[in-house]
Amino acid sequence: MLAGGVGGARFVRGVREEVRRHRPGASVDVIVNTGDDWWLAGLRITPDLDSMLYTLSGQNDEVRGWGRVGESERVSAELQAYGVTPEWFTLGDLDLGTHIARTAWLRAGATPSEVIARLQERWELGVTLHPATDDEVDTHVVVADPGAPGTDENAEGERELHFQEWWTRHRASIPALRFHQHGLHRAIPSVGALDALLGADIVLIAPSNPVVSIGTIVSIPGMAQAITASPGTVVGVSPIIAGAAVRGMADACLQAIGVATDAAAVAQHYGARSRVRHAASGIRGLLDGWLVASEDAAAVPVVEEAGITARAVPLWMRDLDTAADLARDAIDLALELRSRP
Ligand code: FO1
Numbered sequence: 001m002l003a004g005g006v007g008g009a010r011f012v013r014g015v016r017e018e019v020r021r022h023r024p025g026a027s028v029d030v031i032v033n034t035g036d037d038w039w040l041a042g043l044r045i046t047p048d049l050d051s052m053l054y055t056l057s058g059q060n061d062e063v064r065g066w067g068r069v070g071e072s073e074r075v076s077a078e079l080q081a082y083g084v085t086p087e088w089f090t091l092g093d094l095d096l097g098t099h100i101a102r103t104a105w106l107r108a109g110a111t112p113s114e115v116i117a118r119l120q121e122r123w124e125l126g127v128t129l130h131p132a133t134d135d136e137v138d139t140h141v142v143v144a145d146p147g148a149p150g151t152d153e154n155a156e157g158e159r160e161l162h163f164q165e166w167w168t169r170h171r172a173s174i175p176a177l178r179f180h181q182h183g184l185h186r187a188i189p190s191v192g193a194l195d196a197l198l199g200a201d202i203v204l205i206a207p208s209n210p211v212v213s214i215g216t217i218v219s220i221p222g223m224a225q226a227i228t229a230s231p232g233t234v235v236g237v238s239p240i241i242a243g244a245a246v247r248g249m250a251d252a253c254l255q256a257i258g259v260a261t262d263a264a265a266v267a268q269h270y271g272a273r274s275r276v277r278h279a280a281s282g283i284r285g286l287l288d289g290w291l292v293a294s295e296d297a298a299a300v301p302v303v304e305e306a307g308i309t310a311r312a313v314p315l316w317m318r319d320l321d322t323a324a325d326l327a328r329d330a331i332d333l334a335l336e337l338r339s340r341p
Helices: 006-022 047-056 074-081 093-107 113-123 163-169 192-199 214-218 223-229 250-256 263-270 299-305 320-339
Strands: 031-032 039-040 043-045 128-131 139-144 158-162 175-183 202-204 233-237 276-280 289-293 311-313
Touching: 006 047, 006 320, 031 047, 031 192, 039 163, 043 093, 047 093, 047 128, 093 113, 113 128, 113 163, 128 192, 139 163, 158 163, 175 214, 175 250, 192 223, 202 320, 214 223, 233 263, 233 320, 263 289, 263 299, 289 299, 289 320, 299 311, 311 320
Parallel strands: 031 128, 202 233, 233 289, 289 311
Antiparallel strands: 039 043, 139 158, 139 175
C-alpha cells in the first residue's frame, strides 16, 4: 500500500481488519510518505509515519486527528516559552518520546527504515511500515510574495514555506504556486518499499492527498517504475467524494497543479498502467483499477475511457467496519482484474 497520513492510516487499518477477517495468510506492507517530515527543536518529526504508528497501535487521538491520545503539553509549553518551537506546532510530551527516540537512533547512525522498524517493534501492528525513502525530501510550498527579491532559493515575487508551516500555520490558505521537495532528484526508494512493490500481488493506493502524499511518494526517482514493474495489480481509492476533498486540503493542492477536484480527474492524473503516457520515455500511468464513491457513479465511464477499470462503492470510512468494507471492495476489484486473461 501507498499511503500518507491521517486518511491513509484509516484505510490501512481497514485493510488490516479485512485481512484479519478474510485473508489471514496475507502480509501487508505500507509505503508511507515522508514529504511532510521536518527538523524542529533539533528533532526529526515524521508526521505520516507517526500517524500510521499511533493509529495502528491504538494510541492515536481520533478527535484531534493527529498525535497521541491522553497527551499533555508540559514540555511543549517550555519549548514555546524559549521560542524553540512556534505556537502553531505542538510537540506533546508522549509524542516527544517518539521524536527523541527516533532522533537518538538517527544520530547513532540508524536509517529512517531501521528507526521505524524499531519503533513498530513495540506493538504488534499486523502490517509493516516503510518510509518511501531514507533520503530527506521535505516538501516546501512556493507562494506568491509580491515585492520579495529574487534569491538563489526563489524567484523574485515568490517565497518558499516548509510544508508544515503552510499546512498547520496557514491551513493551506495561501495559494500554492507549486510544491518543491528539496533533494528529491537524488533520493531513491527505500529497500522495504522496493521489496514490497516487486513482491506484491496487489498494490493499493490509499485515499491520501494525491499531490503532497501519494504525489511525493511516486515522484521519488524509481518509484513509479517499480509500481509499473510490480507483478501486483494496482487499485487506487479516490480521495475526492462529490467534488470535495474528504479531509485535509487536497483541493488546495490539486488546484496548485491544475487538476480538478473530482474523482475522475485524480484517476486521470495518476494515469492508466495500460497506457504509455510519454512515448519517448515509455513512462506509463499507475492504475489498473479505481474506486469512486457511490455519489460519483457518473465518473465511472470517464475513468474507464482513460483505460482504468472503475467501480462506484461507498467510500466514507466512518468506523472500522466501513473501512474494512472499503478495503474488501478494493481487494475484490484487484482480484477480479487479476483473474482476467
Ligand atoms: N497538526 C496541527 O494542525 N497542529 C499541530 O500543532 C501539529 C503538531 C504535530 C506534531 C507532530 C506530528 O507528527 C504531527 C503534528 N501535526 C499537527 C499534524 C501534521 O501537521 C499533519 O498530520 C501532517 O503533516 C499532514 O498529513
